[in-house]
Amino acid sequence: MPLLEVEELTKVYGQGRGSVDALRGVNLAVDAGEFVSIIGPSGSGKSTLMHILGCLDRPSSGRYRFDGQDVTALTGDGLARLRNRRLGFVFQTFNLLSRLAALDNVVLPLTYAGVAPRAARQRAGGVLEQVGLGDRLTHRPGELSGGEQQRVAIARALVNDPGLILADEPTGNLDTRTGREILDLFGSLNRQGRTLILVTHNPEIAAAAPRIIEVRDGRVSRDERRAGL
Amino acid sequence: MTLLAYARLALDGMGANKLRSGLTMLGVIIGVAAVVSLVSIGQGAREEATGRLGDMSPDHLMVTGGGMGPAPRGSRPPARLTPADTAAISRLEGVLAACSVADSSGELAAGDLRVTGTVVATEPAAEAAFRLSLADGCFLAAGDRRGIVLGARLSVSLFPGGSAVGQEVLLADTAFTVRGVLAPQPSVLMYNFDRRSYISLEAADELGLRTELGHIAVRAESTAKVAALADEIESLLKERHSGAGVGVLHQQAMIDAIDSVLTILTGVLTGIASISLIVGGIGIMNIMLATVTERTHEIGIRKAVGARDRDVLLQFLVEAAVLSVVGGLIGIAVGIGGARLAARLIRHLPVATSWWGIGLAFGFSLAVGLFFGVWPARRAARMEPVAALRHD
Numbered sequence: 271m272p273l274l275e276v277e278e279l280t281k282v283y284g285q286g287r288g289s290v291d292a293l294r295g296v297n298l299a300v301d302a303g304e305f306v307s308i309i310g311p312s313g314s315g316k317s318t319l320m321h322i323l324g325c326l327d328r329p330s331s332g333r334y335r336f337d338g339q340d341v342t343a344l345t346g347d348g349l350a351r352l353r354n355r356r357l358g359f360v361f362q363t364f365n366l367l368s369r370l371a372a373l374d375n376v377v378l379p380l381t382y383a384g385v386a387p388r389a390a391r392q393r394a395g396g397v398l399e400q401v402g403l404g405d406r407l408t409h410r411p412g413e414l415s416g417g418e419q420q421r422v423a424i425a426r427a428l429v430n431d432p433g434l435i436l437a438d439e440p441t442g443n444l445d446t447r448t449g450r451e452i453l454d455l456f457g458s459l460n461r462q463g464r465t466l467i468l469v470t471h472n473p474e475i476a477a478a479a480p481r482i483i484e485v486r487d488g489r490v491s492r493d494e495r496r497a498g499l
Numbered sequence: 500m501t502l503l504a505y506a507r508l509a510l511d512g513m514g515a516n517k518l519r520s521g522l523t524m525l526g527v528i529i530g531v532a533a534v535v536s537l538v539s540i541g542q543g544a545r546e547e548a549t550g551r552l553g554d555m556s557p558d559h560l561m562v563t564g565g566g567m568g569p570a571p572r573g574s575r576p577p578a579r580l581t582p583a584d585t586a587a588i589s590r591l592e593g594v595l596a597a598c599s600v601a602d603s604s605g606e607l608a609a610g611d612l613r614v615t616g617t618v619v620a621t622e623p624a625a626e627a628a629f630r631l632s633l634a635d636g637c638f639l640a641a642g643d644r645r646g647i648v649l650g651a652r653l654s655v656s657l658f659p660g661g662s663a664v665g666q667e668v669l670l671a672d673t674a675f676t677v678r679g680v681l682a683p684q685p686s687v688l689m690y691n692f693d694r695r696s697y698i699s700l701e702a703a704d705e706l707g708l709r710t711e712l713g714h715i716a717v718r719a720e721s722t723a724k725v726a727a728l729a730d731e732i733e734s735l736l737k738e739r740h741s742g743a744g745v746g747v748l749h750q751q752a753m754i755d756a757i758d759s760v761l762t763i764l765t766g767v768l769t770g771i772a773s774i775s776l777i778v779g780g781i782g783i784m785n786i787m788l789a790t791v792t793e794r795t796h797e798i799g800i801r802k803a804v805g806a807r808d809r810d811v812l813l814q815f816l817v818e819a820a821v822l823s824v825v826g827g828l829i830g831i832a833v834g835i836g837g838a839r840l841a842a843r844l845i846r847h848l849p850v851a852t853s854w855w856g857i858g859l860a861f862g863f864s865l866a867v868g869l870f871f872g873v874w875p876a877r878r879a880a881r882m883e884p885v886a887a888l889r890h891d
Contacts, residue, residue, distance in 0.1 A: 326803060327885040347807045353884075354805020365800045365888065369515055381504060382805040426804065 271338060272299035273433060273465055274323065279332035280488075281318050292318040294488035295332070300467065302433070305460040307476035308469045310485035317438060319485060320469045324357055324436045325349045337433060354382050358427025362439035364419045366411040372398060372422045373407040379430045397425040401455065417448035424455060434465045441475055453478045502817070509818035512790065523786040524826035526779030527868070531830025531860045532837055533772035538856030539838035541765030543849030548761060549754050556630060557722045558595075561748040562588065562715040562732055578736060578743035580712040582622070582700060587739065588717055588732055589624065593724040596627035597717045599700060603708045607649075607696060608669040609657040616653055616694045618670065620703030621716075628716045629692075636664035636679030644702045647675040651683040652693035670698070671706045725749045769856075773863065779826070780867030787819050787875035798879050799887030812880035819872025820865060827864035831857050 281293040292315045300306055310316040321327035322334065325341060334341040336352065344352065359365075366375045373394055380390035398407060401421040411419050420440060427435050437456065441449030457478065460466050468479055476482050484492035513520040562584075564577035582599045589597040598621050605618040625631065626638040639646050647668055654663045654677075663677045675698065684692040717732065719725050729747040736745040791798070798811055835852055842850035 321885045324803075326888070327883065347809075350802065350805055350807040350810075353803060359803050361888075365796075365803070367797060367800060369511065378801070379804040382801075382807070382810060387504075430805075 273302040273304075273337060275299040275333075275335045276323070277333045279319070279322065279334060280330045281315070281322065281327070282330045291488055293322075293329070296485070296488070296490055298483060298490055298493065300434075300465065302465050303460075303463055304481060305456070305466045305479045306468070306481045306483060307479035308467060308483050308485060309471065309473060309476040311471060314485045315488040316469050316471075316485045320436055320438050320467065323467065324359055325353050326359075350382075354379055355430055356433045358430070358432040358435040360420065360423050360427050360435065360437035360440045362442040364411070364416075364423045364443070366419060366422055366426075368411050371408045371410055372403060372414065372425075375411070375422055376425045376429050379426060383430055394425070394429055397429045398422070400428075401425045415448075416444050417451060420444060420448075420452055421455070424452070424459075428459075434467065435459070436467050436469070438469045439471070440468065441470075441472075449475070505813045505817040506821065508814045509821045512794075512814070512818050513821065516790075519786060519789075520822060523782050523822055524829065526782035527776070527823050527826030527864050528779075528830040528833060530772065530776030530779040530867075531827045531864050532834035533775050534769055534860040534863070535831050535834025535857055536838040536841070537768040537772050538765060538853050538859070539835065539850050540841065540848065541761060541768060542853040542856065543838075543842070543851040545758060545761045545765070546851050547849035548757050556718070557750045558719045558725060559628075559750060560717040560719065560725060560729055560732065562717060562736065563713075563746045563748070564744065578740035578745050580715055580736075582712070584736060584739060585622065585624075585712075585715050587735060588715060591728070591731060591735065593720050593728050593731075595718045595720045596624045597715055598622045598624040598628040599712050600625070600716050601700070601703060601708075601711070601713050603703070605670055605696075605708065607653065607657060609666065612657050612659075614653060614656045616650070616696060618703075618708065619695055619697050620700050620708060621697055622700060625697060625716070628718045630718065631692075632682045632684075633679045634682040635662060636677065638679055639697060639699055640678075642701065643678070643699050644705065645673075645675055646678040646699070646702075648679045648681065648697040649677055650681050650691075650693040650695045652691075653696055654680040670696075671708070673706060675702070725751065769859075776860070776863055776867055779864070780823070780871040783819055783822055783868050784871035784875060786822075787815060787872050788878075790818070791815060791875045791879040794879075795882065795887050795890035798882055799884050799890065802882070802884035802887060808880040811882075812876045815876035815879050816869065816872050819868045819876065823864045823868025823872075824861075826868075827861045830864065831861060834860070 277297055279293055279296040280291065283290045283292055296319060308316050308319060318327065322329050329342065337356065341349070341352065367378070370378070373391060376394035376398055377390045380393060385393070395407060398404060401424055403418060403421050403425065406414060406418060411422065414422065441452055444452065453475065456466055456468065466479070468476070470476050481495045482492070483490055562580065564580050580599070585597050585599045588594060601620040603618050603620070604615065606613055606615045619625070623639055623641050631638065634651065636648075638648055647670065649657070649663055649668075657663065657668065658666060663680050666677050668675050668677055681692070717728070719728050726749070729749055729752070733745050733747050737743070801811060838850045838852070842848050
């Protein structure tokens with residue numbers, strides 16, 4: 271059974287004549303342990319697809335099953351729980367809370383999961399160590415470089431040990447070398463067994479993943495696996 | 500998440516914009532301080548008024564023809580009280596003493612000294628009815644047409660040298676002999692007993708001083724019987740005067756009347772002060788709306804990492820509550836301090852700290868904070884994560 275599976279997924283923004291079809295029937299399945307790139311030009315609907323896969327947005331129609339569970343039937347709280355325990359996000363703009371230190375940013379998902387503060391801080395510290403930021407715990411995002419901020423965001427995505435990590439243009443705001451390091455980090459996370467979905471417009475970055483899904487005009491136009499990578 | 504965790508979030512949110520949080524609290528502080536100080540002053544006035552009245556004899560009743568003040572239109576004409584009414588009242592069970600009272604103003608002269616004071620025409624029973632105590636001599640006897648009893652101050656003014664008893668005093672060109680001098684008595688409200696003189700009803704008639712009885716003073720055997728006695732006297736006189744208007748006043752009724760007036764007054768003042776609390780609440784709502792808008796992106800991030808609607812709602816609601824509670828506490832301190840300061844600056848302004856007033860102001864400010872905080876908090880909570888994230 272695939273980890274996630276969508277059938278005939280559509281998303282319409284607005285109503286009536288001014289409405290825009292962002293997704294026009296997407297079908298895809300991702301198995302646990304896969305590393306997938308979703309590629310497509312801007313306006314192709316790839317970001318919308320990623321938001322729906324990440325339960326940040328709801329589809330207009332179609333089915334979405336995550337780990338055997340019908341996501342479209344979940345309530346707001348159910349979706350929040352799914353985002354909290356089963357999904358991790360990495361954004362292009364990092365989306366860290368600027369008032370909080372790196373450690374507190376990573377603690378955030380644990381707080382909403384109901385983990386006691388002391389245990390949460392310990393776990394968050396461990397994950398930051400794992401992404402190479404063991405010496406930056408008390409720094410605020412403004413005091414960190416772009417690459418370091420993105421590592422904090424990755425630590426935050428990892429801290430609840432989610433089944434799937436979604437990254438939306440994670441290297442878009444980084445220079446080539448730092449971007450490369452982040453991609454390497456994703457690669458090693460995948461080798462540890464994490465399922466990853468990487469959304470990008472850049473074919474070079476998409477090539478970091480063994481499976482590339484191309485989205486055009488709200489549909490999957492290509493889905494290829496490269497063996498031996 | 501625990502409430503403590505939400506409180507920490509709220510304090511963090513407030514700390515992010517200290518000036519704005521402070522200004523928001525100022526509205527609540529002013530409102531709560533106004534309510535607390537006005538209630539304190541109102542409460543003080545009440546305690547003062549009822550305390551002073553409480554000095555009056557609680558077993559005393561005052562019977563008048565018609566009630567106090569102008570008679571309402573269409574009411575019965577006032578009864579003309581007579582000494583026969585007094586006699587009838589004194590025969591009632593539970594009455595210790597009853598006397599007729601007719602006040603007039605008169606000038607007393609002794610040698611070159613002249614003093615104007617209130618001349619009370621009454622009966623011998625006045626000694627018991629007013630609980631008068633004599634410093635010297637005795638009170639008027641029945642049918643004494645040329646005797647007079649002087650209040651303490653009056654006696655000192657007219658006879659600064661020595662004893663007044665047995666001396667002559669001129670009242671309306673008629674000579675009276677001083678039978679007794681009263682011991683000094685504390686004045687109650689506008690009554691200064693020490694400046695009064697007492698003569699018999701017959702003497703007043705002869706002088707043409709008395710036109711009709713002012714009232715009948717009655718003293719009950721015990722305080723407990725006063726209210727029942729008041730009803731009894733009223734029905735007795737209604738019967739004797741075929742339904743004409745009669746009023747019976749006693750201390751508890753006056754205390755109740757004054758108390759209800761002051762309660763209304765305090766209520767009105769508190770109501771006015773409460774308006775400023777509501778204005779403070781709108782200030783909280785305004786700031787919370789601005790905060791929610793400003794922090795939409797933050798809400799998006801929190802939702803993306805798993806915050807439920809309830810978590811976001813509580814975060815902002817607790818923030819509103821903390822604003823109003825902290826503001827309320829400061830307001831209470833300022834209000835008590837303000838009332839004490841006013842008591843010090845304005846002489847005779849009675850101030851009493853009222854716990855229910857403090858409780859009311861605090862509870863009201865918390866309610867205002869929550870009420871005006873709910874709407875912005877719900878707006879924040881209901882945002883779709885992706886829409887909130889797009890917001891910069």
